[in-house]
Amino acid sequence: MGFSTDAIHVGQEPDPSTGSIVPPIYQTSTYVQEELGKNKGYDYARTAHPNRRGLERCVAKLEGGRAAFVFSSGMAGIDAVFRLLRPGDHVIVSQAVYGGVFRLATQLLAHFGLDFSFVDTSCLENVAKAIQASTKMIYVETPTNPTMIITDIAGVAKLAAERKLTLVVDNTFLSPYFQQPLALGAHIVVHSMTKYLNGHSDAVGGAVILARQEDTERIYFLQRSAGSGLAPMDCFLVARGIKTLAVRMAQHNTNGMAIARYLEAHPKVKRVLYPGLPSHPQHEIAQRQQRGFGAMLCFDLDGLEAARRLLNSVKLCSLAESLGGVETLISLPALMTHASMPPAVRQQIGITEGLVRLSVGLEDAEDLIADLDQALAKV
Numbered sequence: 001m002g003f004s005t006d007a008i009h010v011g012q013e014p015d016p017s018t019g020s021i022v023p024p025i026y027q028t029s030t031y032v033q034e035e036l037g038k039n040k041g042y043d044y045a046r047t048a049h050p051n052r053r054g055l056e057r058c059v060a061k062l063e064g065g066r067a068a069f070v071f072s073s074g075m076a077g078i079d080a081v082f083r084l085l086r087p088g089d090h091v092i093v094s095q096a097v098y099g100g101v102f103r104l105a106t107q108l109l110a111h112f113g114l115d116f117s118f119v120d121t122s123c124l125e126n127v128a129k130a131i132q133a134s135t136k137m138i139y140v141e142t143p144t145n146p147t148m149i150i151t152d153i154a155g156v157a158k159l160a161a162e163r164k165l166t167l168v169v170d171n172t173f174l175s176p177y178f179q180q181p182l183a184l185g186a187h188i189v190v191h192s193m194t195k196y197l198n199g200h201s202d203a204v205g206g207a208v209i210l211a212r213q214e215d216t217e218r219i220y221f222l223q224r225s226a227g228s229g230l231a232p233m234d235c236f237l238v239a240r241g242i243k244t245l246a247v248r249m250a251q252h253n254t255n256g257m258a259i260a261r262y263l264e265a266h267p268k269v270k271r272v273l274y275p276g277l278p279s280h281p282q283h284e285i286a287q288r289q290q291r292g293f294g295a296m297l298c299f300d301l302d303g304l305e306a307a308r309r310l311l312n313s314v315k316l317c318s319l320a321e322s323l324g325g326v327e328t329l330i331s332l333p334a335l336m337t338h339a340s341m342p343p344a345v346r347q348q349i350g351i352t353e354g355l356v357r358l359s360v361g362l363e364d365a366e367d368l369i370a371d372l373d374q375a376l377a378k379v
């Protein structure tokens with residue numbers, strides 16, 4: 001079946017007892033057993049529940065995985081993936097990774113004996129050089145949040161295969177509609193489902209999709225032991241959002257390209273980073289490994305005051321963290337999503353105080369351009 005058919009039907013079969021075309025929300029903590037040791041497949045909602053199982057089947061199918069597990073947030077899923085490791089293990093992480101992952105690694109997991117190196121994974125030579133005897137995992141975010149740096153997934157997968165390392169890819173920015181890392185050789189895909197998979201800015205969730213049986217068993221063990229699985233109502237919301245993923249992503253892509261072109265031509269914008277523009281440093285890799293460019297972009301203004309003026313002048317774009325929803329969000333990563341990164345690290349990866357991030361929504365592109373135009377006029 002095609003992508004849209006799978007997104008609408010897999011794991012979302014009508015309820016057999018009533019015919020309800022939408023699976024009901026199983027808002028229950030426990031399941032009555034028919035007799036001691038005999039149940040209908042569920043015993044306690046931390047361990048599993050029908051809404052979670054349905055959504056997990058759908059997400060696994062869309063990413064081409066053997067299995068998927070959905071978590072209370074993207075960070076909860078990413079935390080479970082790092083817990084596949086043991087004290088003393090070394091991980092190579094994309095240098096310009098989402099600030100929350102940087103914080104989890106450096107301020108929490110480092111205290112449990114994991115060792116992290118932050119490397120520009122867009123350069124395969126750098127990745128190869130960073131591999132140590134204790135390296136067990138390479139964790140790549142592509143494109144990175146917010147700097148839109150792209151890593152050649154197949155290239156890193158080849159290195160990982162040669163050195164028997166686990167390759168994890170955060171596919172949040174593109175969704176499986178535009179990029180399928182497992183098909184390019186990754187072993188694990190992670191998502192903040194809060195973003196494009198749900199797409200409506202009304203739920204927080206994460207997903208971990210696995211290619212290998214041994215990882216599948218361990219991630220399920222971690223999910224049920226730590227109690228980090230996604231609750232029924234949130235599974236319902238994300239499952240509903242996923243049904244329109246294909247049409248949303250196609251329109252996000254059209255709008256993203258229109259806004260990127262507009263900004264690139266604007267005299268007050270110093271630079272635009274959008275993988276769909278030929279000026280993007282990894283435009284060719286993006287064309288090769290992605291089916292589309294999405295709707296995330298960032299651009300440089302002349303310092304913090306210029307950025308502040310823009311953010312305070314927009315009317316249609318909303319000043320907010322997060323991304324991937326139907327409404328356009330604008331933010332200043334240095335003071336918002338990436339505030340937990342030390343300033344020196346931010347500087348190194350290009351998150352200046354004049355760097356503005358846009359998550360282009362599904363409004364009419366002309367309206368968004370008119371809004372940016374009036375706000376840029378005040379800069």
Ligand SMILES: Cc1ncc(COP(=O)(O)O)c(C=O)c1O
Nearest residue numbers: 073074075098145172192194205
């Ligand atoms: C690329 C990326 N990965 C992971 C996360 C974490 O996801 P969540 O906020 O759902 O915990 C985010 C959040 O912004 C993100 O942008």
